Amino acid sequence: MTGNTKAPSKFGVLIFPGFEPLDVFGPVEALQMLSREVKLDITWIGPTLAPVSTAPKDIEMNTTGSLIDTRVVPTHTYDNPPKDLEVLLVPGGMGALAEVPTSAAPVSFIEKTYPKLKYLITICNGVELAARAGVLDGKRATGNKDTWKTTIAVRPQVHWVRVARYVVDGNCWTSGGVSAGIDATLAWIAHVYGEEVARKGANFMEYEWRDDRNWDPFAYIFGAEV
Amino acid sequence: MTGNTKAPSKFGVLIFPGFEPLDVFGPVEALQMLSREVKLDITWIGPTLAPVSTAPKDIEMNTTGSLIDTRVVPTHTYDNPPKDLEVLLVPGGMGALAEVPTSAAPVSFIEKTYPKLKYLITICNGVELAARAGVLDGKRATGNKDTWKTTIAVRPQVHWVRVARYVVDGNCWTSGGVSAGIDATLAWIAHVYGEEVARKGANFMEYEWRDDRNWDPFAYIFGAEV
Numbered sequence: 001m002t003g004n005t006k007a008p009s010k011f012g013v014l015i016f017p018g019f020e021p022l023d024v025f026g027p028v029e030a031l032q033m034l035s036r037e038v039k040l041d042i043t044w045i046g047p048t049l050a051p052v053s054t055a056p057k058d059i060e061m062n063t064t065g066s067l068i069d070t071r072v073v074p075t076h077t078y079d080n081p082p083k084d085l086e087v088l089l090v091p092g093g094m095g096a097l098a099e100v101p102t103s104a105a106p107v108s109f110i111e112k113t114y115p116k117l118k119y120l121i122t123i124c125n126g127v128e129l130a131a132r133a134g135v136l137d138g139k140r141a142t143g144n145k146d147t148w149k150t151t152i153a154v155r156p157q158v159h160w161v162r163v164a165r166y167v168v169d170g171n172c173w174t175s176g177g178v179s180a181g182i183d184a185t186l187a188w189i190a191h192v193y194g195e196e197v198a199r200k201g202a203n204f205m206e207y208e209w210r211d212d213r214n215w216d217p218f219a220y221i222f223g224a225e226v
Numbered sequence: 227m228t229g230n231t232k233a234p235s236k237f238g239v240l241i242f243p244g245f246e247p248l249d250v251f252g253p254v255e256a257l258q259m260l261s262r263e264v265k266l267d268i269t270w271i272g273p274t275l276a277p278v279s280t281a282p283k284d285i286e287m288n289t290t291g292s293l294i295d296t297r298v299v300p301t302h303t304y305d306n307p308p309k310d311l312e313v314l315l316v317p318g319g320m321g322a323l324a325e326v327p328t329s330a331a332p333v334s335f336i337e338k339t340y341p342k343l344k345y346l347i348t349i350c351n352g353v354e355l356a357a358r359a360g361v362l363d364g365k366r367a368t369g370n371k372d373t374w375k376t377t378i379a380v381r382p383q384v385h386w387v388r389v390a391r392y393v394v395d396g397n398c399w400t401s402g403g404v405s406a407g408i409d410a411t412l413a414w415i416a417h418v419y420g421e422e423v424a425r426k427g428a429n430f431m432e433y434e435w436r437d438d439r440n441w442d443p444f445a446y447i448f449g450a451e452v
Contacts, residue, residue, distance in 0.1 A: 021258065022431065025251030028296060029404065032247065032280070035292035042294055051277070051299045054258070066261035068268055070254060073277045073297040124432075146430055177432035178255065179408075204372055205248065206350075206403035206444045208434065218432045 007192050008086035008118045012043045012076070014129075016106045018056045018095020021070055023123040026182035027089055033201035034189055043082050046074030047105055056094040078109040088117055091181075092124030092144065098132065098154060107132045121173045121188060123181030130172070131155035139169040144177030145222040163219040165210055176216060183210045233418050234312035234344045238269045238302070240355075242332045244282045244321020247296055249349040252408035253315055259427035260415055269308050272300030273331055282320040304335040314343055317407075318350030318370065324358065324380060333358045347399045347414060349407030356398070357381035365395040370403030371448040389445040391436055402442060409436045 011031060013024050031042055046052045051071035056062050076082055090110065096103055110133035114120060122130050127143040128151055130136050137157040142164040144151070152160040161167050166175040166184035168191075175184035186209050190198035202209040237257060239250050257268055272278045277297035282288050302308055316336065322329055336359035340346060348356050353369035354377055356362050363383040368390040370377070378386040387393050392401040392410035394417075401410035412435050416424035428435040 020255070021251045022255035025247045025255075029246070029248035029251075032294055032296075035288075035290055035294055037290065038292075039290040040292045040294075042292075042296065044296065062261075064261055064263065064265040066264075066266045066268075068258055068261055068266075069301060070258075070268065070270065071299040073299065075295060144432060177430070179431050179433040182405075203444065203447050204403070205405050206370060207405040208436070208443075210434070217434075218429065221429050 007038070009038060009040045010082060010084050010086040011040060011089065012045045012082055012085045012087070013089045013091070014106055014109060015044055015046045015052045015072060015074060015091070016095050017053055017102050018093050018100065019052065019054055019091045020093030020124055020178060021054050022178050023091030023093060023126060023181055024089060026179060027121065027123065027185035029205055030182060030185045030189060030201055033204050034193065034197065037197050038193065041082070043075045044072060045076045045078060045081050045109070047102070048077055049074055054093065078105055081113065085113065085116065086118040088113060088120050090120070090122040090126040090129055092126035092128070096125050096129050098128065103129065110135060117171070119171045119173065119188070121175070121184060123175050123184070124177045125151055127151065127174045128154045130174070131158050136172060139172055140167050141169065141172065141174040142167045142176055143174065145218045146177065148222065163216050164213060165216050166213050168213070176218060182207060187211055187213065233264070235264060235266045236308060236310050236312040237266060237315065238271045238308060238311045238313070239315045240332050240335060241270055241272045241278045241298060241300060241317070242321050243279055243328050244319050244326065245278065245280055245317045246319030246350055246404060247280050248404050249317030249319060249352060249407055250315060252405060253347065253349065253411035255431055256408060256411045256415060256427055259430050260419065260423065263423050264419065267308070269301045270298060271302045271304060271307050271335070273328070274303055275300055280319065304331055307339065311339065311342065312344045314339060314346050316346065316348040316352040316355055318352035318354070322351050322355050324354065329355065336361060343397070345397045345399065345414070347410060349401050349410070350403045351377055353377065353400045354380045357384050362398060362400070365398055366393050367395065367398065367400040368393045368402055369400065371444045372403065374448065389442050390439060391442050392439050394439070402444060408433060413437055413439065
């Protein structure tokens with residue numbers, strides 16, 4: 001826990017071109033369930049107020065030429081975020097890769113914002129954005145397992161934990177790939193608001209919550225790449 | 227299977243004010259994974275082209291006064307949908323309840339569109355919209371379990387199946403609450419594109435796919451309400 005004992009209620013979701021939809025919509029669903037019990041603010045922070053697409057910007061990342069144009073509208077921008085932000089959710093996706101130029105701005109935003117936060121929650125390779133911002137140096141962290149080697153190469157100063165559904169170190173909660181963000185967020189809700197409200201939310205979501213942070217078959221499924 | 231042996235690739239997500247985010251973003255994530263293998267179109271169909279919010283329109287449904295303003299941008303409208311739509315995904319949420327006036331338009335859209343579709347996939351109480359459109363009459367169907375009594379009362383002509391993660395009858399795939407839509411969509415992908423590509427997508431999503439349609443602990447968890 002942080003020094004402040006008041007449970008945080010001001011959430012921001014960091015979005016950028018090519019973010020992975022379920023990385024955030026799983027956790028946001030858990031928060032929306034929580035909002036039935038507790039007054040919460042859920043804000044969306046983008047590069048500008050223009051809708052942000054989950055489509056990979058780089059055409060080479062869309063090898064089949066599929067039409068993927070799921071767009072979410074930011075409520076705030078990196079330059080003008082909510083002033084009282086307490087918890088920042090950071091998704092991954094192809095747009096989070098270091099080789100994608102637009103991934104630099106969310107890294108700067110995390111670097112500038114982290115010192116004011118009560119909690120940072122990353123999902124999937126969103127951990128790479130936080131790692132690049134330097135805020136995970138010396139901390140234990142995890143990420144998605146299919147691109148594990150790429151992820152850990154981004155920042156050797158992080159103590160990378162390969163077999164984990166999610167990892168908690170201080171106020172940093174980092175989760176495995178995509179769906180793992182739901183388990184991490186439910187565990188975070190249990191940690192802050194209590195087990196009962198987290199379980200209630202999981203049940204309303206009809207989600208089979210894995211509340212063992214060491215449960216991780218995907219580390220084995222993708223183990224050949226290590 | 228329908229008469230056409232060509233696998234469908236034109237997907238539409240029906241959205242309306244107060245739709246449940248994970249109901250569609252779980253299935254859409256599965257489709258986005260599939261789009262790495264197959265050329266797909268994923269479109270978003272709303273009342274107008276204005277962004278559609280997941281916030282319940284009725285203030286009485288937001289008892290804590292939380293700020294929930296997650297907005298998704300439609301690519302098409304009910305009046306001007308994609309002409310070659312093959313698969314329609316229908317989420318639930320508070321905005322799908324019969325008592326909410328804006329739920330009438332998606333019902334009309336389903337009624338008008340269903341005859342041209344190859345497949346209809348409903349998630350959670352989205353099944354109520356399809357049931358009200360009459361397209362499930364005489365068919366087996368399921369929905370979310372916490373409001374089961376309300377759901378089945380909407381349309382007695384449907385053969386409601388209470389204990390089911392998802393139900394398939396003809397070209398109608400109906401799933402249980404929220405997360406169940408992911409299992410139904412993965413099963414649908416396996417049915418149409420094969421088990422291997424579905425499993426690959428589930429693994430990339432690091433999602434513990436329940437491919438047994440009869441697996442449903444939530445029917446028991448919420449059983450007291452039956």
